[in-house]
Amino acid sequence: MRILATFEKQERLRHIGHLDIMRAMQRALRRSGLPVSYSKGFNPHILLTFASALSVGAASTCEIMEVSLDEPVEPGVFMARMNEALPPEMQLTGARAVDERRPAAMALVRAARYDIRLPEDATRTLGAAIPGFLAQAEIITDRKTKSGVKPCDIRPLIHALEMRENHLLAELALTETLSCKPAMLLTALCAFTGIPEPRAMVTRTRLLGETEAGAIVPLEEL
Amino acid sequence: MQLFDEKIEAMLEQVQKAPRYTGGEMNAVRKDWDSVALHYGFCFPDTYEVGMSHLGMKILYGLVNREPDQLCERFFMPWTDMKALMEQENVPLFSTESRRPMADFDLLGFTLQYEMSYTNILAMLKLGRVPLHREERRRDDPVVVAGGPCAFNPEPLADFIDAFMIGDGEEVTLQLTAAVRDWKPTGAPREVLLRTLAAIPGVYVPAFYDVAYNADGTVASVTPNDPAAPAAVKKCVVTDLDSAYYPREFPVPYTEVVFDRIMLEIMRGCTRGCRFCQAGMLYRPVRERSLETLRSLARDLEKATGYEEISLSSLSSGDYSCLPELIRALMKDLEKERVSISLPSLRIDSVLKESLEETQKVRKTSLTFAPEAGTQRLRDVINKGVTEADLMEKVTDAFSSGWSAVKLYFMIGLPTETDEDLDGIADLAAKVVRCYFSVPKEKRAKGLRVTVSTSSFVPKPVTPFQWEPQDTLEELKRKQAYLKEKLRAVKGVNFNYHTPELSFLEACFSRGDRRLGRVLEAAVNRGCILDGWSDLFSFENWMAAFADAGLDPAWYAYRRRGEDEVMPWEHIDSGITRRFLRHELEKAQRAETTRDCRHGCNGCGLNQWKGVCAYANPGHV
Numbered sequence A: 001m002r003i004l005a006t007f008e009k010q011e012r013l014r015h016i017g018h019l020d021i022m023r024a025m026q027r028a029l030r031r032s033g034l035p036v037s038y039s040k041g042f043n044p045h046i047l048l049t050f051a052s053a054l055s056v057g058a059a060s061t062c063e064i065m066e067v068s069l070d071e072p073v074e075p076g077v078f079m080a081r082m083n084e085a086l087p088p089e090m091q092l093t094g095a096r097a098v099d100e101r102r103p104a105a106m107a108l109v110r111a112a113r114y115d116i117r118l119p120e121d122a123t124r125t126l127g128a129a130i131p132g133f134l135a136q137a138e139i140i141t142d143r144k145t146k147s148g149v150k151p152c153d154i155r156p157l158i159h160a161l162e163m164r165e166n167h168l169l170a171e172l173a174l175t176e177t178l179s180c181k182p183a184m185l186l187t188a189l190c191a192f193t194g195i196p197e198p199r200a201m202v203t204r205t206r207l208l209g210e211t212e213a214g215a216i217v218p219l220e221e222l
Numbered sequence B: 001m002q003l004f005d006e007k008i009e010a011m012l013e014q015v016q017k018a019p020r021y022t023g024g025e026m027n028a029v030r031k032d033w034d035s036v037a038l039h040y041g042f043c044f045p046d047t048y049e050v051g052m053s054h055l056g057m058k059i060l061y062g063l064v065n066r067e068p069d070q071l072c073e074r075f076f077m078p079w080t081d082m083k084a085l086m087e088q089e090n091v092p093l094f095s096t097e098s099r100r101p102m103a104d105f106d107l108l109g110f111t112l113q114y115e116m117s118y119t120n121i122l123a124m125l126k127l128g129r130v131p132l133h134r135e136e137r138r139r140d141d142p143v144v145v146a147g148g149p150c151a152f153n154p155e156p157l158a159d160f161i162d163a164f165m166i167g168d169g170e171e172v173t174l175q176l177t178a179a180v181r182d183w184k185p186t187g188a189p190r191e192v193l194l195r196t197l198a199a200i201p202g203v204y205v206p207a208f209y210d211v212a213y214n215a216d217g218t219v220a221s222v223t224p225n226d227p228a229a230p231a232a233v234k235k236c237v238v239t240d241l242d243s244a245y246y247p248r249e250f251p252v253p254y255t256e257v258v259f260d261r262i263m264l265e266i267m268r269g270c271t272r273g274c275r276f277c278q279a280g281m282l283y284r285p286v287r288e289r290s291l292e293t294l295r296s297l298a299r300d301l302e303k304a305t306g307y308e309e310i311s312l313s314s315l316s317s318g319d320y321s322c323l324p325e326l327i328r329a330l331m332k333d334l335e336k337e338r339v340s341i342s343l344p345s346l347r348i349d350s351v352l353k354e355s356l357e358e359t360q361k362v363r364k365t366s367l368t369f370a371p372e373a374g375t376q377r378l379r380d381v382i383n384k385g386v387t388e389a390d391l392m393e394k395v396t397d398a399f400s401s402g403w404s405a406v407k408l409y410f411m412i413g414l415p416t417e418t419d420e421d422l423d424g425i426a427d428l429a430a431k432v433v434r435c436y437f438s439v440p441k442e443k444r445a446k447g448l449r450v451t452v453s454t455s456s457f458v459p460k461p462v463t464p465f466q467w468e469p470q471d472t473l474e475e476l477k478r479k480q481a482y483l484k485e486k487l488r489a490v491k492g493v494n495f496n497y498h499t500p501e502l503s504f505l506e507a508c509f510s511r512g513d514r515r516l517g518r519v520l521e522a523a524v525n526r527g528c529i530l531d532g533w534s535d536l537f538s539f540e541n542w543m544a545a546f547a548d549a550g551l552d553p554a555w556y557a558y559r560r561r562g563e564d565e566v567m568p569w570e571h572i573d574s575g576i577t578r579r580f581l582r583h584e585l586e587k588a589q590r591a592e593t594t595r596d597c598r599h600g601c602n603g604c605g606l607n608q609w610k611g612v613c614a615y616a617n618p619g620h621v
Helices: A018-032 A075-085 A120-135 A182-193 B002-012 B055-065 B080-089 B115-127 B169-186 B190-198 B278-282 B291-305 B323-334 B350-359 B376-381 B388-400 B419-438 B473-488 B500-510 B516-525 B539-549 B553-558 B578-589
Strands: A002-009 A048-050 A059-068 A092-098 A109-117 A140-145 A148-153 A158-164 A167-173 A201-210 A216-218 B038-044 B070-076 B107-111 B143-147 B163-165 B209-213 B219-224 B262-265 B309-313 B340-342 B367-372 B405-412 B449-456 B493-497
Touching: A002 A075, A018 A048, A018 A075, A018 B291, A059 A092, A075 A092, A109 A182, A120 A158, A120 A167, A120 A182, A140 A182, A167 A182, B002 B080, B038 B055, B038 B169, B055 B070, B055 B107, B055 B169, B055 B262, B080 B115, B107 B115, B107 B169, B115 B500, B115 B516, B143 B169, B163 B169, B163 B190, B169 B190, B262 B291, B291 B309, B291 B323, B309 B323, B323 B340, B367 B388, B376 B419, B388 B419, B405 B419, B405 B473, B419 B449, B419 B473, B419 B493, B449 B473, B449 B500, B473 B493, B473 B500, B500 B516, B500 B539, B500 B553, B516 B539, B539 B553
Parallel strands: A059 A201, B038 B070, B038 B107, B107 B143, B143 B163, B262 B309, B309 B340, B367 B405, B405 B449, B449 B493
Antiparallel strands: A002 A059, A002 A092, A048 A059, A109 A167, A109 A201, A140 A148, A158 A167, A201 A216, B209 B219
C-alpha cells in the first residue's frame, strides 16, 4: 500500500538540507519498525519520495512524502509509530492511504504558499510597493541554475502576494519545469522598492496541486 | 534568551555548514534545565563531525543523562567562521541542545584524544567566557575536568583543568558529577570540592601537586601539597565490560559525520604489545564484551538509531576470541533489518569470508594494511608481529577476491631506522604491485591502486619508546624525500605523508611538562586553533608561541630522556611498570620481539587488578 503523509520541518531544522532530511526520514521509517517496502536490486533502498525539495534555510508546516508498505497499516497507526521515531521538530501532521496507481505527489505539485517573516522596518515599504510591483508586465530577476545565472520573468509565476503585519504571504508556481523560489521573489521586490534585502524567515505553508477539473487544491487533499 | 536565540539564528544564516550548530537530532536529550540538580557539558575540542564520531562521547552522554537529576549537553569547537561571528556578535559558546551559554553549566568535561586539539580547549573556554586558568575560577564558575588517552600526561593542560579523570570513565564520571552536585548547594569554597575530587580514585587535581625542576630543565619531582592528594593517581579500570554502562541509543546526526554508523565496542585493550602504540598500553588489560551482551546491544542500537551499518570497534577486533561466531550471530539477528556489518579487514577465516560474500554487500573499495615498518628487523624493533609472508598472503587473497585498492601504512622516524628500512618500504610496495599482476587477469578487479601512506613517529608516554628522541624535522623531511624518490620508480603506487611539523608539535606536547601551558596560551592568542585541519595550521605561529613562552620545542622533541629521569607524568599511574617499559626498550634495541600476551604473560604490571586480565600470570610482579 502507499501512504501519503504530511510533516513539518520546524525552524530549528531549517538549515538541514533536503537530502539530509530524506535520510533522517528513512532512518525514522527503519526505527518505526513499520513494514516499509524496499526497492529491488543490488542496493535496495526504502521506497520513499518527497513531493518537493525544500530550500535550505526554509522551515515548513506542510511537507509531503509518500512511502510504500509491504503490508497494510492504518494511517493513524502509521502516524503514531512515525511520530515516536521522529524528533519533535520533524513530526507528521497527517497520513492517509492513496491509490497506488495514482501518479506520485511529486508529479502533481503546481504551486506553493510561503510565509516570509520580515523585520518590522521593512514591511511598510515593501507592503506599499506590492500593487505597483504586481502591475508590471514582467518582472525580470536572476535564476540560479546548474549552468549559471539566467534572467527570468517571474511575473506569471506569482499567483498571489500580500503583506499581513510583518509576514509577506505569497503563492508561487512550483512545477518541475517552472518555479519561483521565495528568495527570488524577495530579491525582485526589494530591487523594485529600492531597499536592501532584509533578513527573512521563510516557511512553506502549503503545497498545492491541480484536480482533473483544473482546480488548485492542497496537495494532500488530491 | 530570546535575543540570544535571535542572534544565533542570524549567525547560522551566514556560516558554512550550519547543521553543525543546530542540534535537534533524534535521541538528543531534551531535559528541562530546571528539573535537574547538575548540568554537565560534554566538550569535544574539535568540530561537530569529528566529535559526533567519537564513541566515548556517546557513552558518557548516555551515562550522565540516564541519571534523573543530571543532564548532559554537548559542546563542540565552532569552525573559524562561526567563531568570528560569535566574537563579533558577543554570543558566548552555547550548548547544542538547549543553546545555554557554557558558563551556565556546573561541570564541563573535555575529552583529550589528540595533543593538537589542546588549543581548541582553551579557545572553547574563552568563547564560553569561562575563566581560562583554574586559579582564576570562582565558586560559581564551572568546574572544568578532562579525561581520555592524553590525560595520562595531563601536565601541559594542568593550568587550565581543575581535575583529570585517568583511565576508563564509565564509573568515575558519575562519582565526579555526584560530588559536584552535592557540593553545589553547600556554599563551601571551591577548594573543599577539589579535596573531595582528589580523594576519588583515578582523579588527579593538579592544584594539589607541586612540580620542582632541575637546573637542566628536567623535572626533579612532582609532590602532593595537600593531604587529600595521593602521591600517585592510579588509573580507573572497569573490571567487567558486560556490567559496565553502554548506551542503547545515541544522537543520530542529520549531516554526514566521519563515522556515521553504529559503533559496537566489542573489547577494550590489546595484547599485541606494539612498542610505539600508546593506546595498546593505556587500555590494558584486555577485556571482552560477551557475545550475548553484544547481540542485545546491537539489536537495541539498530532499533534506536535506524542506522544500516554496524562497525565492530576495538584496538584489534580480529583478536576478539569468538569473532566468527559474533559476526554470524549479528548477521542472523539483523538480516531482516538489512544491516551490514563492517569488519576488521584482517584475520577473517575463509569460511566466514564466503558466507559474508554470499549474504552481504561487501564494498570492495579499499583494504588497509599497517606493516608500520619496511624491514623485518625494524618490525621486530617495534614488535609489530607482521611478516612479509603474512602481508603477501593477505594481499594476494584480497586481489583474488575482487579488491584492487590497497593502502599500506608506515611510520618513518622509528627508533633505529636507517635508509635500508626506507628501501624496505619501497620494496614492499613493489611486491604488492607484483602480487596483483600475479593474480590471473580474469580473477582480479581492474584498476590497481596502491597507496603508501606514512606518518612520522611520535614518542609517547607510557610506551617503551617514551625515552627516545624524535627524528629532527630536517631528518624527517629528508626521509620523506628519499622515500618519494624510491617510490617514484614503482609504477602504480601513490605516496602521501603527514605534515612532519604537526608530528613535531605532538612530540612536544605528548611528553611535555606543566610549563607548556604558557605555550598553549600564547598559541591561542596567535590564532592557532583547529590545527588538525591542515589548511588552518601555521607552524610559524607555533614557533612564535614557543618563543613568547621562552621555551625550546627542540628540547622537548629531540632530547633522549635519561634512564632515571623523572617524567612529567611520573605521578600518574597507568598500572604498567617503568621496569617493564625499560625492559621492552632494551629488547627493542636488540631487535628482539615480545610474544603476544595471549601466548603467555609478559609481566607488564596489569596483573595488579586481580582477575581482570585474562592472560595475567599472578607470579609476575
